[in-house]
Amino acid sequence: MLTTAGAASSSLLPAGAEIILDLSRLLSRVLHPMPTGIDRVELVYARTLLELAPERLHFAAVNPFGFYGRLPRAAVVRFLDETEARWAHQTAPARPAMIAAAARTLTRLRPRRVPQPASGVRRYYLQASPHHLHDARRVEAKLRAEDARFVALVHDLIPIEYPEYARPDGAEKHVRRMRTMGGLARGLIANSAATAESMERFLAGSGAAPLIRVAHLGSDALPGGGALPSIPQPYFVVLSTIEPRKNHLLLLNVWRRMIETLGPERTPHLAIVGRRGWENENVIDMLERSTAIQGHVHEFSGLSDRVVGALLRSARALLCPSFAEGFGMPVTEALLCGTPVICSDLPALREAGGSVPDFIDPLDGPEWIRAIMDYSANDSGPRERQIERLAGWTPPSWQGHIETVLKLIADIDLSGDARA
Incomplete structure (x- = not known):
């Protein structure tokens, strides 16, 4: 039964407009026990649209074997339930059991x-991940099969603007994704105003003119009840894949300097939560071979949402010294847990956290040391002031995000730009 909120949101779509939501990314991740940020976004798009516009919603995907088609709703809902349960509890099944479940x-x-679409129906193909977007012909084939207009979420243009932080082929591949979206999409959703500005710079002079709307990513509080890993107090958390732009190297050198100058007894601990990514040899060398930081820096990967929530709620602060971000979901996740945030002074992170976090230049090591030591103290004034600011913070909601998406689709539909 449609809720009052769902009925109101569904009414944002003009009569005859339908949404086909692409779930290719989630299907491609059936052998991965824990999610990336993009995985979470695609799943929450499915959940929120099921709540807000169920009678206008269909599902489709290119499966891992390369075949495209529609997906039955009941099977999709079961898949979403099982995926969320895996992320929340992460029982880490043996590889053969995981393969059997994936099959x-x-x-x-x-x-x-x-x-075939019924008479008067206009279809909108909605994609919340970059999956297959580097292959314009594949996207065109999906749109032809559906006779649909294309609407896509853009997470960032970091591989193009900061190619030094991407994989070796990352910049070229992301250029192809953006050209696909610019050339085929009738509307684009930016996860922040910072991303929208990057999109507009990229599309300038291309002749592409999709409608662009900013919709901050929503965030849900991480579940409670997880067992806290063994880590001494006080400690801080960094929550991200270990990759160059996340600037883990700064934190490791900060911790080494604190141990050397303050002594091990006065130095807090650091929990690094996230899988090892790419181009991070210096970080891995320090994690594996630096005896100076051993015992104070703790690396965790594959943690369930419950355990991550427990770590955040008991931490002195989340640390986010990134060089570049599209939005900054860890910032909103930490604030929703009631955990203060110390992060880089980036426009996207200011959008995510508003005036609540303490912002520091990602290259200013001494200032990071000062802030960390201030927040370590039991009677930390800066930490208490941030908690006071947090009381007035309004987190972005997924309902608000999806309502912006629905309004964008309505604007495209009403503009008369209904060509597929």
């Missing part, structure tokens, strides 16, 4: 034939 999932979600 069952992909069988239930085998692509079905695309039905």
